[in-house]
Amino acid sequence: MSPTKMIKKAVCTLAMALCAVPFWNCGSESSEGAPTGSLEGKTASVALRVTHVEVPLMDSIVVECVGADSLHLTAGAKDARFDLDLFPHDHWKFRAMLYANGALMQKGEIEMKLEAGSTVDVSIPMHALVGFVYVEIPLGFGNPAGIASGTLTLASSQATFTYPMETSGLNATFKSEMLALGLDYAVTLSLRDSSGVEIYSMLDTLRIDENTPVPELSINSLRAKTKIALQIADDVELQIPLTLPATRRKVKEGDLVISEFLVNSKNDSIAFDFVEVYNGSNDTLLIGDCFIGKTSALKESSAIRPVELPPRRALAIGSDSSEVVPEEFRLVEKMPAFNKSNSSTASSIVFHCDGDVLDSVYYGKVDSLHLTAVPLNSSSATVARSSQLNIGAWDDRENPENWSLGSPTPGRL
Incomplete structure (x- = not known):
């Protein structure tokens, strides 16, 4: 790809997030001439698979089975298998339909004979009917690039379409409506700041066909030097270079937050104590000279082994002295002795680097000094539940309503 303004190295990725719906939502109605009586010994065992192209904004997969009986099955995007x-019947028809971006996008059909007592593995090949363009741009904590609005324009030989930028949580997105296959599209992407000044633009071409119904658009970077023009006199124009953050750098305040923690897992042999931090910046952060502790005092903290944390990724910090902790999470020699009770003296978790506190969490008991506290699972619970932050509310994380208890997911947001 060849954007007109190259800005070093961040990525506007094609989001492959899949929208799951319940795996099993089937109704059955007997068709005329269907067998009656006991099913035992009269049925065929069928493993039905749908071979489809995974796309963003995927809604569901619907399968219709028509033969000796009629079945209507619905699965989530990740569950394209039916048992x-x-x-038995000479002419079973299996039709599959994939819905994405609110419309029918792919379909396939196969017909076969089923004999009583047989075991059959059926694969339904899918082909695309239409395509669409979906672009996701990570804004990062605080939106340091200052992206406030934008437009995506697609122009083919038949028509031109323009779509506005939408903002959801920590991302900005562009999504088109369904587009005809077999056409080349000229793509223009423009991002603007709050004053309407264009801070990034891209020109490119892409083809939407059956093999690539949702093509990937990659922006090489939103970083480097962007020119801002200031009119200071009638005949003088001053160009000021604005340097945005580098792509690989040391961590600083505002880059990450404590997103999950578990400090009382002793009654659950599967779970382990950990503190998870999330990189909400658009850069790879170098975690060095950093500590996790009850306070910012070194005597109550444990040093974290140097590690690189990619953007929009979570890192679980666990004890190297525990065999229960997976190897990739053994980042401190020994976890600090965090308070494990939500009814006694409350405690804090503090993440600090080079003497600066980057984030902290107060949990457990409310007292006269702390009017709010993050919920903590009971130390007597038989199954450990971790305290988890709703990352969309990262800038209001002191509010306990933005935290909940759930099954531990260390390293996964």
Whole structure:
């Protein structure tokens, strides 16, 4: 790809997030001439798989089975497999339809004979009917690039379409409506700041066809030097270079938050004590000279082994002295002795680097000094539940309503 303004190295990625719906939502109605009586010994065992192209904004996969009986099955995007017991019949038809971006996008059909007592593995090949363009731009904590609005324009030989930027949580997105296959599209992407000044633009071409119904658009960077023009006199124009953050740098305040922690896992042999931090910047952060502790005092903290944390990724910090902790999470020699009770003296978790506190969490008991506290799982609970932050509320994380208890997911947001 060849953007007109190259800005070193961040990525506007194609989001492959899949929208799951319940795996099993089937109704059955008997068709005329269907067998009656006991099913035992009269059915065929069918493993039905849908071979589809995974796309963003995927809604569901619908399968219709028509033969000796009629079945209507619905699965989530990640569950494209069905295990069925079906009556024998000479002409079973299996039709599959994939819905994405609110419309029918792919479909496939296969017909076969099923004999009683047989075991069959059926694969339904899918082909695309339409395509669409979806671009996701990570804004990062505080939106340091200052992106406030934008437009995406797609122009083919038949028509031109323009779509505005939408903001959701920590990301900005562009999504088109369904587009015809077999066409080349000229792509223009423009990002603007709050004053309407363009801070990034990209020109490119792409082809939407059956093999690439949702092509990937990659912006090489939103960083480097961007020119800002200031009119200071009638005949003088001053160009000021604005340097945005580098792509690989030391961590600083505002880059990450404590997103999950578990400090009382002793009654659950599967879980382990950990503190998770999330990189909300658009840069790879160098975690060095950093500590996790009850306070910012070194005597109550444990040093974290140097590690690189990519953007929009979570890092779980666990004890190297525990065999329960997975190897990739053994980042401190020994975890600090965090308070494990939500009814006694409350405690804090502090993440600090080079003497500066980057984030902290107060949990457990409310007292006269701390009117709010993050919920903590009971130390007597038989199954450990970790305290988890709703990352969309990262800038209001002191509010306990933005935290909840759930099954531990160390390293996964």
